Amino acid sequence: MTTTHFDYLIVGGGMVADTAARGIREIDADGTIGILSDDVDEPYTRPALSKKLWTDDEFTWEKVPLGTADDTGADIRLRTHATAIRPDAHEVDAEGGTFSYAKLLIATGGTPVALPVDDRSHGERALTFRTAEDYRRLRALAGELDRIVVVGGGYIGSELAAALVQNGVDTVLVHTGAVLGDAVFPAALAERFEKLFRDAGVEIVAGSKVSGGEADADGARLELENGDEVRADAVVSGLGIEVATELAESAGLRVDDGVHVDAQLRTSADDVYAAGDVASYPDRLLGRRRVEHVDNANEQGRAAGRNLAGAAEPYTYTPYYYSAVFGIRYEAVGTLDSSLETVEDWIDSERGVVFYLDDGRVVGVLLWNVEDARDAAREVLAAADTLTRDDLAGRIR
Known part of the structure; x- marks a missing residue:
C-alpha cells in the first residue's frame, strides 16, 4: 500500500481545516498540506446551512464554499475516512492508503445524534443535520412536502424550525423542555422566545422525548415517551453532536470530554494537535472547556495552524456563539x-x-x-x- 507524505496533515474537512490551512500559510508558504475529509464537499461555511441560506435571498450557494484548496494549495481528499492514527510512526491510516506527516491536526468535530427511529427510508424521510449534503436533502424535502417535524430545542433545532416555517412548511418542533429555551434563558425570556415560534406558526410539542417510531417512503411516525404520536412527511434531528474522539482514544491520546490539549493546542502525543468541536482546551477566562461553535472553529483552527508551522503561541481567545431567528x-x-x-x-x-x-x-x-x-x-x-x-x-x- 502506498504512503503519501505531507508536512502538515489535517484529519477532518470542516471549518477548522480551512482556517488551520490558512494559519499554516501565515508562517510557512511552501510546506505541503493534506486534508482528509469524510465529507463530499470541500470546506464550507457551516452556519449558513441553518441560517442565511433559508432566509436571505442574496446569500446564494456559491457563497458557501470557503475556497480552501485554491487559497492555500491544500490537497483535499474527499470521501476519505481515517481509520487509525499511529503517533509513534507519524502515520494515519485511511480508506485508500496510509498518510505520513511531520505535524498532525485532529479536527474531527462530531457526528450528529440520530433519532431512535426505524428508518426504512434510508435517510430520505428521517434526517440528521450537519453537512451541506444534509442541507440539500432537507431543502429538497421542504420544497416537496407539506409537514416536517424537527426534534430538539437547542440552537440547531430552533434554527431549523424557524427556517422551515419561514419557507412555507407546516413545522412541528418537539423538545424536552417545558418552554422552548428554558434550559438557557431566564423564564420570562424563554416565554418570549417560544412566542416567536408560535406566532410564526410552529406547532410546539413540549416536554416530550422521542422514544421510537419509524420512517418509510411515505412519511415518519414518532413515538413519544408519554405514549403520544407525532406524524409528518419527514423528520429531522437537531439534537446536537456526539464528539468524534474515537481516533484519538484508539491512538492512546488523553481524552476527557474531548481531546485534551494544552494552551498551544498540543495533545498528549508529540507533533499532534487538536482544535474545534473535538478539543478540550484551557480557556484563559473560563477554565477548561470544549466549544462547539463557529467562532471557536475559526479562531482555534487558525491558532492550531500557526502552531503546527512553529509559532508556539498560546490560544488566549475566548469564543462566543450566536443564533438568529425571526x-x-x-x-x-x-x-x-x-x-x-x-x-x-x-x-x-x-x-x-x-x-x-x-x-x-x-x-x-x-x-x-x-x-x-x-x-x-x-x-x-x-x-x-x-x-x-x-x-x-x-x-x-
Whole structure:
C-alpha cells in the first residue's frame, strides 16, 4: 500500500481545516498540506446551512464554499475516512492508503445524534443535520412536502424550525423542555422566545422525548415517551453532536470530554494537535472547556495552524456563539444555564443583557439584540472576581 507524505496533515474537512490551512500559510508558504475529509464537499461555511441560506435571498450557494484548496494549495481528499492514527510512526491510516506527516491536526468535530427511529427510508424521510449534503436533502424535502417535524430545542433545532416555517412548511418542533429555551434563558425570556415560534406558526410539542417510531417512503411516525404520536412527511434531528474522539482514544491520546490539549493546542502525543468541536482546551477566562461553535472553529483552527508551522503561541481567545431567528439575534460568551442565578439588565423591550452567576461570580453573558458588545462581555468575565451583583446593571450597553 502506498504512503503519501505531507508536512502538515489535517484529519477532518470542516471549518477548522480551512482556517488551520490558512494559519499554516501565515508562517510557512511552501510546506505541503493534506486534508482528509469524510465529507463530499470541500470546506464550507457551516452556519449558513441553518441560517442565511433559508432566509436571505442574496446569500446564494456559491457563497458557501470557503475556497480552501485554491487559497492555500491544500490537497483535499474527499470521501476519505481515517481509520487509525499511529503517533509513534507519524502515520494515519485511511480508506485508500496510509498518510505520513511531520505535524498532525485532529479536527474531527462530531457526528450528529440520530433519532431512535426505524428508518426504512434510508435517510430520505428521517434526517440528521450537519453537512451541506444534509442541507440539500432537507431543502429538497421542504420544497416537496407539506409537514416536517424537527426534534430538539437547542440552537440547531430552533434554527431549523424557524427556517422551515419561514419557507412555507407546516413545522412541528418537539423538545424536552417545558418552554422552548428554558434550559438557557431566564423564564420570562424563554416565554418570549417560544412566542416567536408560535406566532410564526410552529406547532410546539413540549416536554416530550422521542422514544421510537419509524420512517418509510411515505412519511415518519414518532413515538413519544408519554405514549403520544407525532406524524409528518419527514423528520429531522437537531439534537446536537456526539464528539468524534474515537481516533484519538484508539491512538492512546488523553481524552476527557474531548481531546485534551494544552494552551498551544498540543495533545498528549508529540507533533499532534487538536482544535474545534473535538478539543478540550484551557480557556484563559473560563477554565477548561470544549466549544462547539463557529467562532471557536475559526479562531482555534487558525491558532492550531500557526502552531503546527512553529509559532508556539498560546490560544488566549475566548469564543462566543450566536443564533438568529425571526429577526432577533442573540450572542453569548461563557456558560448559559438557567439553573444559575441570573441578573437581567434590559435596555428596552427588545434589547438587553443577562448575566449568569455561579456562587456569586459571573460565568456567562447573554447579549439579546445587543451588537458590538462581545469584548465588553469578555471584560466582565475577566473581572468576575472583583464584581458584585450591584456592579452589573448598566455595565454593558
